[in-house]
Amino acid sequence: xxxxxxxxxxxxxxxxxxxxxxxxxxxxxxxxxxxxxxxxxxxxxxxxxxxxxxxxxxxxxxxxxxxxxxxxxxxxxxxxxxxxxxxxxxxxxxxxxxxxxxxxxxxxxxxxxxxxxxxxxxxxxxxxxxxxxxxxxxxxxxxxxxxxxxxxxxxxxxxxxxxxxxxxxxxxxxxxxxxxxxxxxxxxxxxxxxxxxxxxxxxxxxxxxxxxxxxxxxxxxxxxxxxxxxxxxxxxxxxxxxxxxxxxxxxxxxxxxxxxxxxxxxxxxxxxxxxxxxxxxxxxxxxxxxxxxxxxxxxxxxxxxxxxxxxxxxxxxxxxxxxxxxxxxxxxxxxxxxxxxxxxxxxxxxxxxxxxxxxxxxxxxxxxxxxxxxxxxxxxxxxxxxxxxxxxxxxxxxxxxxxxxxxxxxxxxxxxxxxxxxxxxxxxxxxxxxxxxxxxxxxxxxxxxxxxxxxxxxxxxxxxxxxxxxxxxxxxxxxxxxxxxxxxxxxxxxxxxxxxxxxxxxxxxxxxxxxxxxxx
Amino acid sequence: xxxxxxxxxxxxxxxxxxxxxxxxxxxxxxxxxxxxxxxxxxxxxxxxxxxxxxxxxxxxxxxxxxxxxxxxxxxxxxxxxxxxxxxxxxxxxxxxxxxxxxxxxxxxxxxxxxxxxxxxxxxxxxxxxxxxxxxxxxxxxxxxxxxxxxxxxxxxxxxxxxxxxxxxxxxxxxxxxxxxxxxxxxxxxxxxxxxxxxxxxxxxxxxxxxxxxxxxxxxxxxxxxxxxxxxxxxxxxxxxxxxxxxxxxxxxxxxxxxxx
Numbered sequence: 001x002x003x004x005x006x007x008x009x010x011x012x013x014x015x016x017x018x019x020x021x022x023x024x025x026x027x028x029x030x031x032x033x034x035x036x037x038x039x040x041x042x043x044x045x046x047x048x049x050x051x052x053x054x055x056x057x058x059x060x061x062x063x064x065x066x067x068x069x070x071x072x073x074x075x076x077x078x079x080x081x082x083x084x085x086x087x088x089x090x091x092x093x094x095x096x097x098x099x100x101x102x103x104x105x106x107x108x109x110x111x112x113x114x115x116x117x118x119x120x121x122x123x124x125x126x127x128x129x130x131x132x133x134x135x136x137x138x139x140x141x142x143x144x145x146x147x148x149x150x151x152x153x154x155x156x157x158x159x160x161x162x163x164x165x166x167x168x169x170x171x172x173x174x175x176x177x178x179x180x181x182x183x184x185x186x187x188x189x190x191x192x193x194x195x196x197x198x199x200x201x202x203x204x205x206x207x208x209x210x211x212x213x214x215x216x217x218x219x220x221x222x223x224x225x226x227x228x229x230x231x232x233x234x235x236x237x238x239x240x241x242x243x244x245x246x247x248x249x250x251x252x253x254x255x256x257x258x259x260x261x262x263x264x265x266x267x268x269x270x271x272x273x274x275x276x277x278x279x280x281x282x283x284x285x286x287x288x289x290x291x292x293x294x295x296x297x298x299x300x301x302x303x304x305x306x307x308x309x310x311x312x313x314x315x316x317x318x319x320x321x322x323x324x325x326x327x328x329x330x331x332x333x334x335x336x337x338x339x340x341x342x343x344x345x346x347x348x349x350x351x352x353x354x355x356x357x358x359x360x361x362x363x364x365x366x367x368x369x370x371x372x373x374x375x376x377x378x379x380x381x382x383x384x385x386x387x388x389x390x391x392x393x394x395x396x397x398x399x400x401x402x403x404x405x406x407x408x409x410x411x412x413x414x415x416x417x418x419x420x421x422x423x424x425x426x427x428x429x430x431x432x433x434x435x436x437x438x439x440x441x442x443x444x445x446x447x448x449x450x451x452x453x454x455x456x457x458x459x460x461x462x463x464x465x466x467x468x469x470x471x472x473x474x475x476x477x478x479x480x481x482x483x484x485x486x487x488x489x490x491x492x493x494x495x496x497x498x499x500x501x502x503x504x505x506x507x508x509x510x511x512x513x514x515x516x517x518x519x520x
Numbered sequence: 521x522x523x524x525x526x527x528x529x530x531x532x533x534x535x536x537x538x539x540x541x542x543x544x545x546x547x548x549x550x551x552x553x554x555x556x557x558x559x560x561x562x563x564x565x566x567x568x569x570x571x572x573x574x575x576x577x578x579x580x581x582x583x584x585x586x587x588x589x590x591x592x593x594x595x596x597x598x599x600x601x602x603x604x605x606x607x608x609x610x611x612x613x614x615x616x617x618x619x620x621x622x623x624x625x626x627x628x629x630x631x632x633x634x635x636x637x638x639x640x641x642x643x644x645x646x647x648x649x650x651x652x653x654x655x656x657x658x659x660x661x662x663x664x665x666x667x668x669x670x671x672x673x674x675x676x677x678x679x680x681x682x683x684x685x686x687x688x689x690x691x692x693x694x695x696x697x698x699x700x701x702x703x704x705x706x707x708x709x710x711x712x713x714x715x716x717x718x719x720x721x722x723x724x725x726x727x728x729x730x731x732x733x734x735x736x737x738x739x740x741x742x743x744x745x746x747x748x749x750x751x752x753x754x755x756x757x758x759x760x761x762x763x764x765x766x767x768x769x770x771x772x773x774x775x776x777x778x779x780x
Binding site: 080082122123124125126143169191291340342358363364365366367369372373398400402404407412413414415417418419420440442444462463464466477480 | 699
């Protein structure tokens with residue numbers, strides 16, 4: 001029955017296009033319709049809506065009044081781990097995470113409602129991107145690669161299932177993507193020669209619905225492993241396609257045992273969310289030997305490209321290239337670097353860079369741009385529809401890469417050292433890849449994601465712990481404040497009781513910014 | 521199928537802890553070591569350090585190989601490692617970790633144990649040996665130094681670089697050659713009164729300029745309130761990145777290694 005109802009909603013969406021489906025008033029009941037058209041009072045998924053644009057229609061905070069922005073509230077996690085998650089906001093409650101921890105706080109005041117702690121475990125605790133929600137339940141991935149479903153009202157465990165075997169070297173960090181009655185999860189684990197996969201899980205029972213593997217089984221001769229799926233994908237309801245990035249091949253820094261392109265590692269794949277069947281794939285980094293996961297947000301934009309209306313997918317990839325694809329077919333529309341790159345011989349007919357064999361890691365070292373952290377990484381970019389600007393926190397950088405037969409062919413299989421890098425916020429014109437403005441973020445680079453709003457503001461953060469509000473049209477600073485720790489989160493915004501909040505985490509603190517209220 | 525149906529949190533916690541600690545113990549127990557500290561430190565290292573430094577401490581994403589670290593080699597019972605772990609190395613993006621004394625001791629023991637294991641199986645290691653960096657040509661490197669590299673406009677083989685290959689070797693020398701990370705920039709700040717203040721840059725973002733003056737005192741100003749000029753000779757190294765060939769680097773390295 002639920003399936004039928006959702007199917008009907010998707011059919012209706014396809015027919016009426018952007019028509020607004022009225023928001024269900026039931027508290028803590030996030031419906032598939034809410035995920036398709038998030039109310040302004042919410043931020044119901046990792047990217048906000050399904051498009052990955054991290055753009056809000058809210059306009060209360062404007063370039064003119066943003067100078068008055070002040071602290072509405074702050075929430076202290078009192079944890080070692082820095083916040084790297086993107087919060088959800090549903091029905092006035094905010095949910096966010098660090099590894100092993102989920103909090104529910106009042107989105108108006110920052111007061112804690114509940115705190116869930118996952119039991120001690122030996123998984124890798126490198127970071128956590130946040131929870132996802134469907135109806136009254138939250139879905140939380142753990143360092144030891146379990147998926148835990150919590151009751152959103154009180155944080156009580158509904159069920160707990162294993163996604164992957166952490167003893168083999170898998171771990172999980174991502175916020176699942178909810179599509180209809182599918183909870184889509186991906187896995188991490190490139191320190192071992194393991195297969196990457198996307199799993200669809202039933203939100204009610206925790207049962208696996210399907211698996212899609214990015215690489216062949218371990219031990220397949222002359223073949224790759226890897227292709228981890230550690231970042232949340234995006235979704236086009238009209239095409240009924242999910243878009244997901246996959247990670248690097250393994251062994252990581254040597255390609256000696258894995259000749260060829262190593263499909264589907266370092267790829268953007270389009271899958272049918274009901275069956276897990278691959279519809280098309282595009283590979284930003286064929287035969288990668290530099291750890292450049294192509295998992296950065298596949299941003300979905302409907303707009304004109306060279307005079308023709310197009311349903312596009314855009315990605316600023318870790319390998320230093322900006323890609324524009326037709327997301328119906330995967331056809332390449334534009335491939336262009338967005339910073340210094342020196343590892344490709346050119347671009348092939350499919351729009352994919354051709355790796356230069358002379359730039360594979362070697363015994364005496366190879367100078368490589370960008371470095372292993374990449375020209376960008378998991379921090380979210382944003383697309384601003386009114387200016388047509390794709391805004392990304394970029395990391396021009398250089399490094400040296402080494403590999404030799406003694407390093408073996410398992411896991412890392414080499415060594416690399418970053419030499420230099422800096423952070424630059426870049427506003428890319430998607431029509432031609434030209435950088436319309438850039439804003440320096442400081443030495444070493446910044447881990448901050450980007451949010452744009454309809455009023456023309458770009459929110460992000462620099463390398464030193466300053467939160468920034470910039471004018472989207474020209475990149476000039478309109479407002480800033482020092483927060484005491486570098487920002488490793490991507491900002492969100494929502495409006496409650498007529499007040500717009502912008503929420504940003506730095507260090508172990510979540511900050512909510514808003515304009516002063518008349519009574520203050 | 522639910523993994524752990526209807527178990528209260530505490531029971532679930534102890535169950536999972538039991539399973540994980542026993543499996544982890546088995547994994548670390550394959551060594552000949554009888555010490556329990558490395559075995560306890562192993563899981564802590566896996567959770568907190570392994571992403572950057574590798575599960576075997578021999579290097580991972582972005583973090584160096586600790587089994588060949590000079591600091592680890594000089595460490596006695598955590599007297600060096602402890603400081604780095606507690607304070608982090610923020611300039612290198614390493615965060616600080618708040619371990620208890622016993623946790624720290626076990627992590628330190630794990631790192632030393634891994635170093636011992638790595639040393640006892642040469643050849644199977646990642647990382648860079650001095651012998652790996654000998655592919656260049658000395659004469660070509662000298663010519664690059666004096667000619668197209670432009671190195672000689674700031675450096676001299678008989679001046680600042682005299683004996684450089686005795687002070688540094690291998691990867692450390694190459695990294696310093698390509699970009700010496702610890703070089704300070706100098707700054708001249710002109711106050712509205714016309715007074716100038718000289719010093720080394722202590723802090724600079726788009727809002728604040730901070731310097732350490734000749735007396736060691738820290739002073740700062742909003743950037744809009746003063747004029748300032750930064751002299752950053754190290755930028756010449758950045759300017760070379762998109763000009764070097766790999767051969768240039770190997771040749772330059774061969775030449776620098778003759779400056780003993």
